[in-house]
Amino acid sequence: MASGVVQIEPLWRALGKERAKALPAFHAFTGADNTGRFSRIGKATWLQIYLKADRDIINALQMLLDEAEVAEGMLSTLASFxxxxxxxxxxxxxxxxxxxxxxxxxHRAESDKLPPTLGALKQHILRVHVQTRVWAQAAIALQDPQLDPLHNGYFRDSDGMKPTTTEVLPAPKANADVNLIVLLEDVRAELMT
Structure with a gap:
Protein backbone atom coordinates (compact mmCIF):
# COMPACT_ATOMS: atom_id res chain seq x y z
CA MET A 1 0.00 0.00 0.00
CA ALA A 2 1.39 3.37 -0.99
CA SER A 3 1.44 6.05 1.61
CA GLY A 4 2.50 9.61 1.56
CA VAL A 5 1.52 13.15 2.12
CA VAL A 6 -1.06 14.87 -0.03
CA GLN A 7 -0.44 18.56 -0.48
CA ILE A 8 -3.71 20.39 0.14
CA GLU A 9 -2.60 23.89 -0.86
CA PRO A 10 -2.49 23.24 -4.64
CA LEU A 11 -5.98 21.72 -4.47
CA TRP A 12 -7.22 24.68 -2.42
CA ARG A 13 -5.83 27.13 -5.00
CA ALA A 14 -7.27 25.16 -7.94
CA LEU A 15 -10.74 25.08 -6.37
CA GLY A 16 -10.68 28.68 -5.22
CA LYS A 17 -11.29 29.87 -1.67
CA GLU A 18 -15.10 29.68 -1.71
CA ARG A 19 -15.38 26.17 -3.22
CA ALA A 20 -12.57 24.90 -1.00
CA LYS A 21 -14.33 26.23 2.10
CA ALA A 22 -17.53 24.40 1.07
CA LEU A 23 -15.69 21.13 0.35
CA PRO A 24 -16.47 19.39 3.69
CA ALA A 25 -20.18 20.10 3.21
CA PHE A 26 -19.93 18.96 -0.42
CA HIS A 27 -18.38 15.68 0.76
CA ALA A 28 -21.05 15.11 3.42
CA PHE A 29 -23.86 16.10 1.03
CA THR A 30 -22.74 13.82 -1.81
CA GLY A 31 -22.12 10.82 0.41
CA ALA A 32 -20.20 10.23 3.60
CA ASP A 33 -20.23 7.24 5.94
CA ASN A 34 -22.93 8.57 8.24
CA THR A 35 -24.97 10.90 6.03
CA GLY A 36 -26.04 8.55 3.24
CA ARG A 37 -25.58 9.02 -0.47
CA PHE A 38 -27.62 9.50 -3.62
CA SER A 39 -28.55 6.44 -5.65
CA ARG A 40 -26.57 5.98 -8.88
CA ILE A 41 -24.69 9.30 -8.67
CA GLY A 42 -21.00 8.87 -7.81
CA LYS A 43 -18.45 11.33 -6.46
CA ALA A 44 -16.91 11.94 -9.90
CA THR A 45 -20.27 13.08 -11.31
CA TRP A 46 -20.94 15.22 -8.25
CA LEU A 47 -17.50 16.82 -8.53
CA GLN A 48 -18.11 17.81 -12.16
CA ILE A 49 -21.40 19.44 -11.15
CA TYR A 50 -19.79 21.09 -8.11
CA LEU A 51 -17.08 22.67 -10.23
CA LYS A 52 -19.78 24.21 -12.48
CA ALA A 53 -22.14 25.14 -9.63
CA ASP A 54 -23.18 28.75 -9.22
CA ARG A 55 -22.45 30.91 -6.20
CA ASP A 56 -25.85 30.20 -4.58
CA ILE A 57 -25.10 26.47 -4.35
CA ILE A 58 -21.60 27.07 -2.97
CA ASN A 59 -23.04 29.52 -0.41
CA ALA A 60 -25.73 27.03 0.64
CA LEU A 61 -23.10 24.35 1.21
CA GLN A 62 -20.97 26.81 3.22
CA MET A 63 -24.01 27.70 5.32
CA LEU A 64 -24.35 24.05 6.35
CA LEU A 65 -20.97 24.46 8.06
CA ASP A 66 -21.77 27.73 9.80
CA GLU A 67 -25.48 28.29 10.35
CA ALA A 68 -27.41 27.09 13.40
CA GLU A 69 -30.47 26.09 11.33
CA VAL A 70 -31.26 24.93 7.82
CA ALA A 71 -33.25 27.69 6.13
CA GLU A 72 -35.92 27.03 3.51
CA GLY A 73 -33.82 28.85 0.91
CA MET A 74 -30.95 26.43 1.50
CA LEU A 75 -33.30 23.50 0.86
CA SER A 76 -34.48 24.84 -2.49
CA THR A 77 -30.95 25.78 -3.57
CA LEU A 78 -29.59 22.33 -2.71
CA ALA A 79 -32.60 20.76 -4.44
CA SER A 80 -31.52 22.52 -7.64
CA PHE A 81 -28.03 21.03 -7.12
CA HIS A 107 -37.54 7.26 -19.18
CA ARG A 108 -39.68 4.82 -17.21
CA ALA A 109 -37.20 5.28 -14.41
CA GLU A 110 -37.44 2.83 -11.57
CA SER A 111 -37.71 4.34 -8.11
CA ASP A 112 -34.04 3.70 -7.32
CA LYS A 113 -33.05 5.76 -10.38
CA LEU A 114 -35.09 8.79 -9.33
CA PRO A 115 -33.80 11.64 -7.18
CA PRO A 116 -35.07 11.61 -3.59
CA THR A 117 -38.43 13.13 -2.79
CA LEU A 118 -38.37 16.59 -1.22
CA GLY A 119 -39.17 15.02 2.15
CA ALA A 120 -36.26 12.58 1.88
CA LEU A 121 -33.92 15.33 0.64
CA LYS A 122 -34.81 17.54 3.61
CA GLN A 123 -33.91 14.76 6.07
CA HIS A 124 -30.65 14.13 4.18
CA ILE A 125 -29.76 17.84 4.37
CA LEU A 126 -30.50 17.87 8.12
CA ARG A 127 -28.13 14.91 8.63
CA VAL A 128 -25.47 16.64 6.51
CA HIS A 129 -25.92 19.77 8.63
CA VAL A 130 -25.23 17.84 11.84
CA GLN A 131 -22.11 16.24 10.36
CA THR A 132 -20.68 19.41 8.83
CA ARG A 133 -21.18 21.39 12.03
CA VAL A 134 -19.13 18.77 13.90
CA TRP A 135 -16.38 18.89 11.27
CA ALA A 136 -16.39 22.71 11.16
CA GLN A 137 -15.70 22.88 14.91
CA ALA A 138 -13.23 19.99 15.15
CA ALA A 139 -10.25 22.25 15.91
CA ILE A 140 -12.09 24.63 18.26
CA ALA A 141 -11.56 24.19 22.01
CA LEU A 142 -14.82 25.86 23.11
CA GLN A 143 -17.33 24.64 20.57
CA ASP A 144 -20.81 25.96 19.99
CA PRO A 145 -23.48 23.58 21.27
CA GLN A 146 -23.89 20.71 18.83
CA LEU A 147 -27.13 20.16 16.99
CA ASP A 148 -29.48 17.57 18.44
CA PRO A 149 -29.50 14.72 15.92
CA LEU A 150 -33.01 13.73 17.04
CA HIS A 151 -34.27 17.05 15.64
CA ASN A 152 -32.05 16.90 12.57
CA GLY A 153 -32.65 13.84 10.44
CA TYR A 154 -32.35 11.02 12.98
CA PHE A 155 -34.66 9.07 15.27
CA ARG A 156 -34.01 6.67 18.14
CA ASP A 157 -35.36 3.15 18.37
CA SER A 158 -34.39 0.08 20.40
CA ASP A 159 -31.29 -0.43 18.22
CA GLY A 160 -30.01 3.14 18.66
CA MET A 161 -30.11 6.17 16.38
CA LYS A 162 -31.14 5.70 12.77
CA PRO A 163 -31.67 8.10 9.86
CA THR A 164 -35.16 9.44 9.31
CA THR A 165 -35.88 8.74 5.65
CA THR A 166 -38.80 11.15 5.31
CA GLU A 167 -41.64 12.72 7.25
CA VAL A 168 -43.76 13.05 4.11
CA LEU A 169 -45.72 10.27 2.42
CA PRO A 170 -44.18 9.40 -0.99
CA ALA A 171 -47.67 9.51 -2.54
CA PRO A 172 -50.94 10.99 -1.37
CA LYS A 173 -52.81 8.69 1.02
CA ALA A 174 -55.73 8.54 -1.42
CA ASN A 175 -53.42 6.96 -4.03
CA ALA A 176 -52.22 4.38 -1.53
CA ASP A 177 -55.83 3.55 -0.61
CA VAL A 178 -56.79 3.16 -4.29
CA ASN A 179 -53.79 0.91 -4.90
CA LEU A 180 -54.76 -1.24 -1.91
CA ILE A 181 -58.35 -1.53 -3.16
CA VAL A 182 -57.17 -2.54 -6.65
CA LEU A 183 -54.80 -5.10 -5.14
CA LEU A 184 -57.55 -6.56 -2.94
CA GLU A 185 -59.91 -6.77 -5.93
CA ASP A 186 -57.22 -8.58 -7.93
CA VAL A 187 -56.62 -11.05 -5.10
CA ARG A 188 -60.36 -11.61 -4.69
CA ALA A 189 -60.82 -12.19 -8.43
CA GLU A 190 -57.93 -14.66 -8.43
CA LEU A 191 -59.37 -16.55 -5.46
CA MET A 192 -62.79 -16.77 -7.16
CA THR A 193 -61.34 -18.52 -10.24
Whole structure:
Protein backbone atom coordinates (compact mmCIF):
# COMPACT_ATOMS: atom_id res chain seq x y z
CA MET A 1 0.00 0.00 0.00
CA ALA A 2 1.39 3.37 -0.99
CA SER A 3 1.44 6.05 1.61
CA GLY A 4 2.50 9.61 1.56
CA VAL A 5 1.52 13.15 2.12
CA VAL A 6 -1.06 14.87 -0.03
CA GLN A 7 -0.44 18.56 -0.48
CA ILE A 8 -3.71 20.39 0.14
CA GLU A 9 -2.60 23.89 -0.86
CA PRO A 10 -2.49 23.24 -4.64
CA LEU A 11 -5.98 21.72 -4.47
CA TRP A 12 -7.22 24.68 -2.42
CA ARG A 13 -5.83 27.13 -5.00
CA ALA A 14 -7.27 25.16 -7.94
CA LEU A 15 -10.74 25.08 -6.37
CA GLY A 16 -10.68 28.68 -5.22
CA LYS A 17 -11.29 29.87 -1.67
CA GLU A 18 -15.10 29.68 -1.71
CA ARG A 19 -15.38 26.17 -3.22
CA ALA A 20 -12.57 24.90 -1.00
CA LYS A 21 -14.33 26.23 2.10
CA ALA A 22 -17.53 24.40 1.07
CA LEU A 23 -15.69 21.13 0.35
CA PRO A 24 -16.47 19.39 3.69
CA ALA A 25 -20.18 20.10 3.21
CA PHE A 26 -19.93 18.96 -0.42
CA HIS A 27 -18.38 15.68 0.76
CA ALA A 28 -21.05 15.11 3.42
CA PHE A 29 -23.86 16.10 1.03
CA THR A 30 -22.74 13.82 -1.81
CA GLY A 31 -22.12 10.82 0.41
CA ALA A 32 -20.20 10.23 3.60
CA ASP A 33 -20.23 7.24 5.94
CA ASN A 34 -22.93 8.57 8.24
CA THR A 35 -24.97 10.90 6.03
CA GLY A 36 -26.04 8.55 3.24
CA ARG A 37 -25.58 9.02 -0.47
CA PHE A 38 -27.62 9.50 -3.62
CA SER A 39 -28.55 6.44 -5.65
CA ARG A 40 -26.57 5.98 -8.88
CA ILE A 41 -24.69 9.30 -8.67
CA GLY A 42 -21.00 8.87 -7.81
CA LYS A 43 -18.45 11.33 -6.46
CA ALA A 44 -16.91 11.94 -9.90
CA THR A 45 -20.27 13.08 -11.31
CA TRP A 46 -20.94 15.22 -8.25
CA LEU A 47 -17.50 16.82 -8.53
CA GLN A 48 -18.11 17.81 -12.16
CA ILE A 49 -21.40 19.44 -11.15
CA TYR A 50 -19.79 21.09 -8.11
CA LEU A 51 -17.08 22.67 -10.23
CA LYS A 52 -19.78 24.21 -12.48
CA ALA A 53 -22.14 25.14 -9.63
CA ASP A 54 -23.18 28.75 -9.22
CA ARG A 55 -22.45 30.91 -6.20
CA ASP A 56 -25.85 30.20 -4.58
CA ILE A 57 -25.10 26.47 -4.35
CA ILE A 58 -21.60 27.07 -2.97
CA ASN A 59 -23.04 29.52 -0.41
CA ALA A 60 -25.73 27.03 0.64
CA LEU A 61 -23.10 24.35 1.21
CA GLN A 62 -20.97 26.81 3.22
CA MET A 63 -24.01 27.70 5.32
CA LEU A 64 -24.35 24.05 6.35
CA LEU A 65 -20.97 24.46 8.06
CA ASP A 66 -21.77 27.73 9.80
CA GLU A 67 -25.48 28.29 10.35
CA ALA A 68 -27.41 27.09 13.40
CA GLU A 69 -30.47 26.09 11.33
CA VAL A 70 -31.26 24.93 7.82
CA ALA A 71 -33.25 27.69 6.13
CA GLU A 72 -35.92 27.03 3.51
CA GLY A 73 -33.82 28.85 0.91
CA MET A 74 -30.95 26.43 1.50
CA LEU A 75 -33.30 23.50 0.86
CA SER A 76 -34.48 24.84 -2.49
CA THR A 77 -30.95 25.78 -3.57
CA LEU A 78 -29.59 22.33 -2.71
CA ALA A 79 -32.60 20.76 -4.44
CA SER A 80 -31.52 22.52 -7.64
CA PHE A 81 -28.03 21.03 -7.12
CA UNK A 82 -29.63 17.56 -6.95
CA UNK A 83 -31.64 18.34 -10.09
CA UNK A 84 -28.41 19.16 -11.93
CA UNK A 85 -27.03 15.73 -11.01
CA UNK A 86 -30.10 13.73 -12.07
CA UNK A 87 -31.26 15.73 -15.11
CA UNK A 88 -30.63 14.11 -18.50
CA UNK A 89 -28.17 15.99 -20.74
CA UNK A 90 -29.78 18.96 -22.45
CA UNK A 91 -32.68 19.10 -20.00
CA UNK A 92 -32.80 21.79 -17.33
CA UNK A 93 -35.39 21.03 -14.67
CA UNK A 94 -35.09 23.01 -11.44
CA UNK A 95 -37.54 21.29 -9.05
CA UNK A 96 -37.43 17.80 -7.59
CA UNK A 97 -41.12 16.92 -8.15
CA UNK A 98 -40.96 18.06 -11.78
CA UNK A 99 -37.73 16.12 -12.38
CA UNK A 100 -39.06 12.95 -10.74
CA UNK A 101 -42.18 13.15 -12.93
CA UNK A 102 -40.13 13.79 -16.08
CA UNK A 103 -37.80 10.86 -15.41
CA UNK A 104 -40.68 8.56 -14.54
CA UNK A 105 -42.73 9.44 -17.63
CA UNK A 106 -40.03 9.86 -20.26
CA HIS A 107 -37.54 7.26 -19.18
CA ARG A 108 -39.68 4.82 -17.21
CA ALA A 109 -37.20 5.28 -14.41
CA GLU A 110 -37.44 2.83 -11.57
CA SER A 111 -37.71 4.34 -8.11
CA ASP A 112 -34.04 3.70 -7.32
CA LYS A 113 -33.05 5.76 -10.38
CA LEU A 114 -35.09 8.79 -9.33
CA PRO A 115 -33.80 11.64 -7.18
CA PRO A 116 -35.07 11.61 -3.59
CA THR A 117 -38.43 13.13 -2.79
CA LEU A 118 -38.37 16.59 -1.22
CA GLY A 119 -39.17 15.02 2.15
CA ALA A 120 -36.26 12.58 1.88
CA LEU A 121 -33.92 15.33 0.64
CA LYS A 122 -34.81 17.54 3.61
CA GLN A 123 -33.91 14.76 6.07
CA HIS A 124 -30.65 14.13 4.18
CA ILE A 125 -29.76 17.84 4.37
CA LEU A 126 -30.50 17.87 8.12
CA ARG A 127 -28.13 14.91 8.63
CA VAL A 128 -25.47 16.64 6.51
CA HIS A 129 -25.92 19.77 8.63
CA VAL A 130 -25.23 17.84 11.84
CA GLN A 131 -22.11 16.24 10.36
CA THR A 132 -20.68 19.41 8.83
CA ARG A 133 -21.18 21.39 12.03
CA VAL A 134 -19.13 18.77 13.90
CA TRP A 135 -16.38 18.89 11.27
CA ALA A 136 -16.39 22.71 11.16
CA GLN A 137 -15.70 22.88 14.91
CA ALA A 138 -13.23 19.99 15.15
CA ALA A 139 -10.25 22.25 15.91
CA ILE A 140 -12.09 24.63 18.26
CA ALA A 141 -11.56 24.19 22.01
CA LEU A 142 -14.82 25.86 23.11
CA GLN A 143 -17.33 24.64 20.57
CA ASP A 144 -20.81 25.96 19.99
CA PRO A 145 -23.48 23.58 21.27
CA GLN A 146 -23.89 20.71 18.83
CA LEU A 147 -27.13 20.16 16.99
CA ASP A 148 -29.48 17.57 18.44
CA PRO A 149 -29.50 14.72 15.92
CA LEU A 150 -33.01 13.73 17.04
CA HIS A 151 -34.27 17.05 15.64
CA ASN A 152 -32.05 16.90 12.57
CA GLY A 153 -32.65 13.84 10.44
CA TYR A 154 -32.35 11.02 12.98
CA PHE A 155 -34.66 9.07 15.27
CA ARG A 156 -34.01 6.67 18.14
CA ASP A 157 -35.36 3.15 18.37
CA SER A 158 -34.39 0.08 20.40
CA ASP A 159 -31.29 -0.43 18.22
CA GLY A 160 -30.01 3.14 18.66
CA MET A 161 -30.11 6.17 16.38
CA LYS A 162 -31.14 5.70 12.77
CA PRO A 163 -31.67 8.10 9.86
CA THR A 164 -35.16 9.44 9.31
CA THR A 165 -35.88 8.74 5.65
CA THR A 166 -38.80 11.15 5.31
CA GLU A 167 -41.64 12.72 7.25
CA VAL A 168 -43.76 13.05 4.11
CA LEU A 169 -45.72 10.27 2.42
CA PRO A 170 -44.18 9.40 -0.99
CA ALA A 171 -47.67 9.51 -2.54
CA PRO A 172 -50.94 10.99 -1.37
CA LYS A 173 -52.81 8.69 1.02
CA ALA A 174 -55.73 8.54 -1.42
CA ASN A 175 -53.42 6.96 -4.03
CA ALA A 176 -52.22 4.38 -1.53
CA ASP A 177 -55.83 3.55 -0.61
CA VAL A 178 -56.79 3.16 -4.29
CA ASN A 179 -53.79 0.91 -4.90
CA LEU A 180 -54.76 -1.24 -1.91
CA ILE A 181 -58.35 -1.53 -3.16
CA VAL A 182 -57.17 -2.54 -6.65
CA LEU A 183 -54.80 -5.10 -5.14
CA LEU A 184 -57.55 -6.56 -2.94
CA GLU A 185 -59.91 -6.77 -5.93
CA ASP A 186 -57.22 -8.58 -7.93
CA VAL A 187 -56.62 -11.05 -5.10
CA ARG A 188 -60.36 -11.61 -4.69
CA ALA A 189 -60.82 -12.19 -8.43
CA GLU A 190 -57.93 -14.66 -8.43
CA LEU A 191 -59.37 -16.55 -5.46
CA MET A 192 -62.79 -16.77 -7.16
CA THR A 193 -61.34 -18.52 -10.24
Missing amino acids: VCAAYSPKGINIETIPELRWHLFCK
